[in-house]
Amino acid sequence: MLDLTQDVRALTAAIVDIESVSGHERALADAVEGALSALPHLKVSRSGETLVARTQLGRAERVLIAGHLDTVPVAGNLPSRVDGDLLYGCGTSDMKAGVAVALKLAAGLPEPNRDVTYVFYDCEEVEAERNGLTRVARDHADWLAADFAVLMEPTDGVIEGGCQGTLRAEITVTGKRAHSARSWLGVNAVHGIEPVLARLNAYEARRPVVDGLEYHEGLNAVGVSGGVAGNVIPDLCVVTVNYRFAPDLSIEQAEQHVREVFDGFAVSIVDAAPGARPGLTHPAAAAFTAAVTGAVGGEPRAKLGWTDVARFSALGVPAVNYGPGDPNLAHQQGEYVALSKIVESERAMLDWLST
Amino acid sequence: MLDLTQDVRALTAAIVDIESVSGHERALADAVEGALSALPHLKVSRSGETLVARTQLGRAERVLIAGHLDTVPVAGNLPSRVDGDLLYGCGTSDMKAGVAVALKLAAGLPEPNRDVTYVFYDCEEVEAERNGLTRVARDHADWLAADFAVLMEPTDGVIEGGCQGTLRAEITVTGKRAHSARSWLGVNAVHGIEPVLARLNAYEARRPVVDGLEYHEGLNAVGVSGGVAGNVIPDLCVVTVNYRFAPDLSIEQAEQHVREVFDGFAVSIVDAAPGARPGLTHPAAAAFTAAVTGAVGGEPRAKLGWTDVARFSALGVPAVNYGPGDPNLAHQQGEYVALSKIVESERAMLDWLST
Numbered sequence: 208m209l210d211l212t213q214d215v216r217a218l219t220a221a222i223v224d225i226e227s228v229s230g231h232e233r234a235l236a237d238a239v240e241g242a243l244s245a246l247p248h249l250k251v252s253r254s255g256e257t258l259v260a261r262t263q264l265g266r267a268e269r270v271l272i273a274g275h276l277d278t279v280p281v282a283g284n285l286p287s288r289v290d291g292d293l294l295y296g297c298g299t300s301d302m303k304a305g306v307a308v309a310l311k312l313a314a315g316l317p318e319p320n321r322d323v324t325y326v327f328y329d330c331e332e333v334e335a336e337r338n339g340l341t342r343v344a345r346d347h348a349d350w351l352a353a354d355f356a357v358l359m360e361p362t363d364g365v366i367e368g369g370c371q372g373t374l375r376a377e378i379t380v381t382g383k384r385a386h387s388a389r390s391w392l393g394v395n396a397v398h399g400i401e402p403v404l405a406r407l408n409a410y411e412a413r414r415p416v417v418d419g420l421e422y423h424e425g426l427n428a429v430g431v432s433g434g435v436a437g438n439v440i441p442d443l444c445v446v447t448v449n450y451r452f453a454p455d456l457s458i459e460q461a462e463q464h465v466r467e468v469f470d471g472f473a474v475s476i477v478d479a480a481p482g483a484r485p486g487l488t489h490p491a492a493a494a495f496t497a498a499v500t501g502a503v504g505g506e507p508r509a510k511l512g513w514t515d516v517a518r519f520s521a522l523g524v525p526a527v528n529y530g531p532g533d534p535n536l537a538h539q540q541g542e543y544v545a546l547s548k549i550v551e552s553e554r555a556m557l558d559w560l561s562t
Numbered sequence: 563m564l565d566l567t568q569d570v571r572a573l574t575a576a577i578v579d580i581e582s583v584s585g586h587e588r589a590l591a592d593a594v595e596g597a598l599s600a601l602p603h604l605k606v607s608r609s610g611e612t613l614v615a616r617t618q619l620g621r622a623e624r625v626l627i628a629g630h631l632d633t634v635p636v637a638g639n640l641p642s643r644v645d646g647d648l649l650y651g652c653g654t655s656d657m658k659a660g661v662a663v664a665l666k667l668a669a670g671l672p673e674p675n676r677d678v679t680y681v682f683y684d685c686e687e688v689e690a691e692r693n694g695l696t697r698v699a700r701d702h703a704d705w706l707a708a709d710f711a712v713l714m715e716p717t718d719g720v721i722e723g724g725c726q727g728t729l730r731a732e733i734t735v736t737g738k739r740a741h742s743a744r745s746w747l748g749v750n751a752v753h754g755i756e757p758v759l760a761r762l763n764a765y766e767a768r769r770p771v772v773d774g775l776e777y778h779e780g781l782n783a784v785g786v787s788g789g790v791a792g793n794v795i796p797d798l799c800v801v802t803v804n805y806r807f808a809p810d811l812s813i814e815q816a817e818q819h820v821r822e823v824f825d826g827f828a829v830s831i832v833d834a835a836p837g838a839r840p841g842l843t844h845p846a847a848a849a850f851t852a853a854v855t856g857a858v859g860g861e862p863r864a865k866l867g868w869t870d871v872a873r874f875s876a877l878g879v880p881a882v883n884y885g886p887g888d889p890n891l892a893h894q895q896g897e898y899v900a901l902s903k904i905v906e907s908e909r910a911m912l913d914w915l916s917t
Contacts, residue, residue: 373742373743387728387780387782387784387806388726388728388780388806388866388867389778389780389866389867390806391767391780395782397759397783397784397786397801398762398763398782398783400759400786401756401759401760401763404752404753404755404756404759407750407753408756412746423744423746425742425743425746427742427745427750427753427795428750428752428753428789429742429752429789429790429792429793429794430752430790430792431755431786431787431788431799432786432787432788432789433783433786433787434784434785434786434787434802436784437784437785437802437832438728439784440782440784441783441784444786446752447789447792449742449793451742451743511743512741512743512744513743
């Protein structure tokens with residue numbers, strides 16, 4: 208049974224020491240469920256290894272605080288150990304420190320100034336189809352209803368608003384095979400991608416300001432492949448491009464843009480995920496920003512990578528990333544979190560929800 | 563025992579029916595050796611499954627007539643069968659019809675007007691290292707000494723002079739990896755090949771006349787590859803190019819040319835094989851051309867693909883391709899040779915060596 212009255216630093220270590228690699232979160236989910244269910248001010252629901260706990264105070268606003276329970280595979284870095292201000296171990300930064308902060312809030316704030324929904328979910332580190340949020344959004348969308356959400360992924364204690372969307376497409380150029388000794392009888396598809404690359408090189412990425420944050424787009428080749436044999440003129444060449452688009456565009460608009468850039472070429476969309484607006488203009492978000500910047504300093508910035516905040520955005524819930532971990536340490540064998548950052552993060556969140 | 567007194571068409575069928583897929587030429591090599599050894603005017607040498615038979619008449623000129631004994635794998639196309647003027651079967655066109663013509667000459671011309679070296683070799687259809695000519699050129703180069711050589715590969719009865727050389731090189735562009743959500747932190751190596759492709763697209767291939775024949779060069783990408791993952795800016799992209807060069811250039815000159823075309827880029831030579839000059843200005847060659855065009859018609863043309871004539875050229879022996887088979891039928895299940903073409907070819911060669 209997890210003791211939610213202990214210091215947030217000790218609680219982080221306790222959670223880290225319950226191994227929870229993706230697909231094996233049951234022990235931790237059980238421990239979290241046991242601890243939350245003991246709190247009379249929360250209504251706890253469970254779907255698989257995902258827990259949702261809600262205050263039901265009838266406040267005018269509801270905010271959502273979320274963290275995933277799983278980690279990447281352990282790499283000889285458990286149990287956790289403390290060295291000065293640093294807590295080492297698998298999942299310390301990504302993102303059990305954030306989970307510990309959320310659990311402390313859940314236990315310590317029976318009457319927050321806003322209704323709060325706490326979400327602890329499974330399988331974030333693996334394919335989207337297994338992600339607990341995917342399942343809950345599909346089966347119990349009402350559990351996730353809120354005016355604003357904070358995903359406590361590692362951001363080094365700075366608010367990272369929303370996230371950019373991502374779209375991958377294949378640009379295919381065809382030609383005609385021929386023996387390379389008589390190349391003029393063929394049409395070289397590899398030579399044919401020159402204008403595709405020229406458009407990529409000439410591309411000027413947008414840097415739009417969305418809800419007060421400046422995003423930075425990018426359109427890039429992430430792969431190219433073509434060739435039949437060392438003596439054959441290739442009849443096929445495929446350039447795979449990745450468009451990272453600011454959250455003022457929908458997937459449909461992003462696709463339209465890519466098709467326009469490569470007008471005249473065969474464009475096939477491989478996959479896409481929407482962005483998320485930061486929603487920092489919402490009153491709950493403004494209060495959150497004031498609390499965090501008051502406690503920690505550091506102006507909010509745009510999140511450029513894709514995160515689960517996009518799932519909240521898709522449900523109509525503006526969302527930000529904010530957590531004590533250092534994102535650069537995620538998934539590394541030497542992963543750690545600064546204990547002082549966890550405390551700082553807990554204080555900022557308490558300020559936001561209690562004053 | 564092969565009967566070399568029979569008609570060249572029947573002899574072709576007899577040879578076709580002795581299966582001799584590359585690496586399994588022994589039965590055919592034994593049969594050829596037995597037949598040649600019975601001819602007192604020839605000195606016969608053997609290396610593995612390669613036979614070399616020479617007249618030793620002290621003529622002012624020596625010419626070499628060569629053909630490979632092996633075939634690609636049988637594809638349900640043996641034994642041979644005749645349909646009208648066509649002889650069907652594995653190896654009919656490539657190149658047992660040519661071998662049969664050479665054997666008829668060896669047996670029927672005890673006193674040719676030029677000394678003749680007949681070469682029947684193994685493993686032409688597989689990697690160069692196993693090729694009987696590679697071995698003989700290394701171990702017994704003197705066996706191949708001659709003023710002019712005719713390789714009786716299928717050319718549809720037209721003299722194809724020399725051959726173009728071939729060189730493959732990798733043009734490597736490097737960059738710097740970065741997450742594609744923050745692409746400006748990286749350097750995209752796939753984008754970096756645009757100028758490589760631009761130079762290929764702008765390339766104007768030479769069409770030089772060498773020893774009276776017009777060649778046609780080509781410089782082409784035969785492959786391209788780059789990419790790490792769908793969310794990573796690639797730090798490496800390789801374009802593989804194939805330069806087919808006319809026989810007025812050495813391998814060293816061809817390499818120098820490719821390095822000049824891609825000046826400023828990292829160029830790595832993967833493999834290269836020299837071309838062969840047609841040598842049609844040599845008196846023995848001129849007489850050969852007169853005999854063939856007199857018997858058959860059809861002006862000599864340049865050989866654009868690479869063939870074993872380059873091995874003779876490397877030994878200082880100008881060489882041409884000339885044979886009764888149709889090169890477009892080589893390696894096909896439905897391979898055949900026109901019986902009339904075999905007779906025509908035998909008559910042309912007899913004219914050349916006896917008048």
